[in-house]
Amino acid sequence: MESAEPKRMQIEKLLADVDEDTRRVVIDLFKLEQEMLYMSQPYGIVEDVVARIKEIVK
Amino acid sequence: MKLRSLTVENFRQFYGRCSLHFSASDEKNVTVFYGANGAGKTTLLNAFTWCLYGEFTPAFENAAHIVNERAWNEAASGTEVPCKVIAEFDHEDRKYMVQRNTIHKKISSAEPQVVRDAELSLDITDESGRTTRGKTAADTINQILPARLSNFFFFDGERIENLVKPDAYKEIEDAIKTILGLEVVERAIKHLGAASKKLEAELREVATPETQKFIDEKQDMEKSRETKLLDKEKLGKNLDALKREQELIESKLRNLQEAKKLQEKRDRLVKEFSENQESVGAVRKEIARRTSRQGYLAFTKGLFDGVISTLESHRQKGEIPSPMKRQFVEDLLKSGECICGTALQDGSEAFQKVKNWKDRAGLADVEEAWTRLCAQAEESQRIREELFRFLQERGGTLAKLTATQTFLREQINEVGAELGATESEEVRKLEDRRHTIEQEAEDHKKQVWGLDREIEALGDEIKRKENQIQASQAQEMREKKAKMRVQAAKKAREVFEQILRLRTDDVRLQLDERIKKTYAKISYKAYVPTLNEQFHLELSKAVGLEDETVAKGTGENQILSLSFVGALADLARQRVAEAKEGGRSGHSIGFQGGIYPIVMDSPFGSLDENYRDQVAAAIPLLAPQVVVFVTKSQGLGVVRERFATRIGRESVITYFTHKSDAAEEDIVLDARGYPYIRRSQNAFEWASLTEVTGGKR
Numbered sequence: 048m049e050s051a052e053p054k055r056m057q058i059e060k061l062l063a064d065v066d067e068d069t070r071r072v073v074i075d076l077f078k079l080e081q082e083m084l085y086m087s088q089p090y091g092i093v094e095d096v097v098a099r100i101k102e103i104v105k
Numbered sequence: 106m107k108l109r110s111l112t113v114e115n116f117r118q119f120y121g122r123c124s125l126h127f128s129a130s131d132e133k134n135v136t137v138f139y140g141a142n143g144a145g146k147t148t149l150l151n152a153f154t155w156c157l158y159g160e161f162t163p164a165f166e167n168a169a170h171i172v173n174e175r176a177w178n179e180a181a182s183g184t185e186v187p188c189k190v191i192a193e194f195d196h197e198d199r200k201y202m203v204q205r206n207t208i209h210k211k212i213s214s215a216e217p218q219v220v221r222d223a224e225l226s227l228d229i230t231d232e233s234g235r236t237t238r239g240k241t242a243a244d245t246i247n248q249i250l251p252a253r254l255s256n257f258f259f260f261d262g263e264r265i266e267n268l269v270k271p272d273a274y275k276e277i278e279d280a281i282k283t284i285l286g287l288e289v290v291e292r293a294i295k296h297l298g299a300a301s302k303k304l305e306a307e308l309r310e311v312a313t314p315e316t317q318k319f320i321d322e323k324q325d326m327e328k329s330r331e332t333k334l335l336d337k338e339k340l341g342k343n344l345d346a347l348k349r350e351q352e353l354i355e356s357k358l359r360n361l362q363e364a365k366k367l368q369e370k371r372d373r374l375v376k377e378f379s380e381n382q383e384s385v386g387a388v389r390k391e392i393a394r395r396t397s398r399q400g401y402l403a404f405t406k407g408l409f410d411g412v413i414s415t416l417e418s419h420r421q422k423g424e425i426p427s428p429m430k431r432q433f434v435e436d437l438l439k440s441g442e443c444i445c446g447t448a449l450q451d452g453s454e455a456f457q458k459v460k461n462w463k464d465r466a467g468l469a470d471v472e473e474a475w476t477r478l479c480a481q482a483e484e485s486q487r488i489r490e491e492l493f494r495f496l497q498e499r500g501g502t503l504a505k506l507t508a509t510q511t512f513l514r515e516q517i518n519e520v521g522a523e524l525g526a527t528e529s530e531e532v533r534k535l536e537d538r539r540h541t542i543e544q545e546a547e548d549h550k551k552q553v554w555g556l557d558r559e560i561e562a563l564g565d566e567i568k569r570k571e572n573q574i575q576a577s578q579a580q581e582m583r584e585k586k587a588k589m590r591v592q593a594a595k596k597a598r599e600v601f602e603q604i605l606r607l608r609t610d611d612v613r614l615q616l617d618e619r620i621k622k623t624y625a626k627i628s629y630k631a632y633v634p635t636l637n638e639q640f641h642l643e644l645s646k647a648v649g650l651e652d653e654t655v656a657k658g659t660g661e662n663q664i665l666s667l668s669f670v671g672a673l674a675d676l677a678r679q680r681v682a683e684a685k686e687g688g689r690s691g692h693s694i695g696f697q698g699g700i701y702p703i704v705m706d707s708p709f710g711s712l713d714e715n716y717r718d719q720v721a722a723a724i725p726l727l728a729p730q731v732v733v734f735v736t737k738s739q740g741l742g743v744v745r746e747r748f749a750t751r752i753g754r755e756s757v758i759t760y761f762t763h764k765s766d767a768a769e770e771d772i773v774l775d776a777r778g779y780p781y782i783r784r785s786q787n788a789f790e791w792a793s794l795t796e797v798t799g800g801k802r
Contacts, residue, residue, distance in 0.1 A: 058607055073601065080290075093296050104586070
């Protein structure tokens with residue numbers, strides 16, 4: 048079986064290679080999506096995403 | 106998640122309240138329920154799925170009528186009839202009680218009045234014994250065992266083999282994504298797409314007319330691409346359905362005496378054709394690889410000959426290699442003495458003669474370069490000639506393979522024509538339909554191919570447009586900022602897409618390894634299962650040095666599907682450990698995994714005894730807690746023997762039939778009889794539960 052480790056390293060490299068704004072958007076959205084994952088009220092999440100991007104890219 | 110009990114009240118066959126209790130022991134982890142056909146086994150499986158998710162399995166007929174018929178008929182007009190299911194389970198040091206409740210009020214008109222419609226409530230008791238009512242019951246249940254995974258843990262055993270069929274590929278892919286918390290990533294991708302559109306709309310408002318024009322054009326293209334992607338998905342589904350129908354027709358033809366031989370001949374020819382096609386693909390790949398590496402040599406005609414002949418002419422003139430090196434002449438002049446002993450005084454005739462050699466002498470590095478170039482030219486010439494030999498030889502192979510392909514295609518068509526002209530009308534009709542399907546499938550494939558090209562072209566166009574938007578000169582700060590935001594959303598989306606791809610593949614490989622291990626434990630056949638890149642579960646066997654895909658029978662399908670479920674449960678358990686370890690990049694997000702029971706209805710279906718034995722041996726190993734619903738004929742004998750040391754609890758579902766002439770039956774467990782089928786003393790059919798005492802417990 049192909050080892051999973053290089054794939055993890057590829058993801059880490061992927062995040063290391065992007066610019067600071069993109070990295071922050073990615074990490075921030077992970078957290079946001081995780082918080083919202085099992086909420087039954089999906090309304091407003093896109094607005095939240097837009098707000099976070101605006102906050103990060105000033 | 107460890108199940109403790111399930112209570113049903115006026116739920117389908119179950120009149121009044123009935124409770125089921127499950128073994129929570131790690132060693133005796135199997136709970137068995139015996140019930141006749143129609144007694145309520147599928148109902149109990151659906152009691153779980155309805156209680157936890159408000160959903161029913163596909164085999165649950167007439168899902169709108171869940172209230173027990175007898176309870177409804179006995180109720181007086183104006184009274185309320187409750188229908189509920191309560192599931193109790195433990196999860197990570199807490200006790201959970203989930204209750205789903207429907208109340209119908211009987212009124213004079215025919216239609217009942219719905220007082221409560223599948224209302225859900227959840228009580229959680231923590232370690233200190235304090236009970237609280239969960240505010241977001243559905244969300245909490247989804248966090249414990251996501252609905253997207255539940256189909257693999259609460260399933261209809263007779264349908265489990267469907268997991269290896271094309272309909273289930275998407276379901277498998279989704280399960281894989283859920284198990285590794287990739288739902289979060291998928292959602293991020295989706296939401297970033299929508300967020301990008303909003304940000305672009307804001308950009309449009311502050312943008313110059315030129316940028317506005319580019320944005321509008323890009324949005325039109327995106328809409329067009331989305332439509333094409335949907336068309337492609339639809340065609341893919343149609344293709345799967347056509348493939349299934351074709352397989353069914355071919356299987357029917359194999360079973361018809363008049364068509365058997367011809368169909369088997371066609372099977373052989375099709376197999377040969379597909380092997381031939383693979384060989385064509387392999388040769389084409391080989392040619393492509395070699396051409397991309399050495400293809401430039403085709404354009405170097407005469408170049409190497411020129412280099413070699415130039416070098417040769419210099420060599421013939423005695424210029425290369427030079428009889429002496431410049432450094433040597435310089436050393437002689439410096440030392441003031443020639444090798445013959447003549448003194449070399451500056452200005453003397455001897456000095457001048459030796460000095461003249463300096464101009465004719467070669468520079469060591471230039472000569473070395475020439476020598477190297479000569480060797481390289483010869484080597485390149487050799488590789489070039491070899492490349493042409495290779496291309497000629499492979500071209501010949503390709504021509505032969507293509508000719509064989511044409512021949513095989515003709516033979517296959519001939520078999521089709523013969524089948525289409527047989528005397529049997531049934532065979533003719535089947536063959537006609539098969540032919541139509543083949544043409545339709547071919548047409549679909551062409552359309553998919555065309556759509557792929559269009560989607561790809563649109564993707565390129567969209568990228569170009571994005572670059573144009575980005576490149577259009579931003580005069581104002583607001584526009585610049587808006588552009589940066591759109592760009593950040595776009596880049597973040599790309600990152601998420603790559604993460605999704607990498608992680609999905611990662612977990613697919615982990616599952617594949619586990620499926621192989623579980624399958625090897627269950628099946629006595631030397632087949633090897635594979636979860637391939639398209640999430641298809643396949644079986645192959647070694648034929649010589651190659652692997653050959655094998656056609657799967659019901660038994661193999663069932664074992665393969667159970668291996669997948671076992672692998673999924675195992676991976677979910679591993680996720681708990683990973684989540685606890687936490688902190689590692691990309692690992693601590695989303696679904697945290699869990700330890701889950703497996704609840705299955707009729708996992709032995711119509712399996713013969715051999716497979717039944719293997720499946721029974723495997724079931725207790727699939728999960729830490731297993732609940733099985735079986736009929737008497739499925740569960741006794743070899744199955745109960747296999748379960749013997751693992752059964753923690755057993756119960757019998759007694760089926761009260763309203764057929765007045767039905768024969769009453771008992772089920773004998775550990776030398777004691779339990780009522781299995783009884784005649785109902787009223788006009789209704791219903792069921793009750795009796796727990797088996799002593800014996801295996």
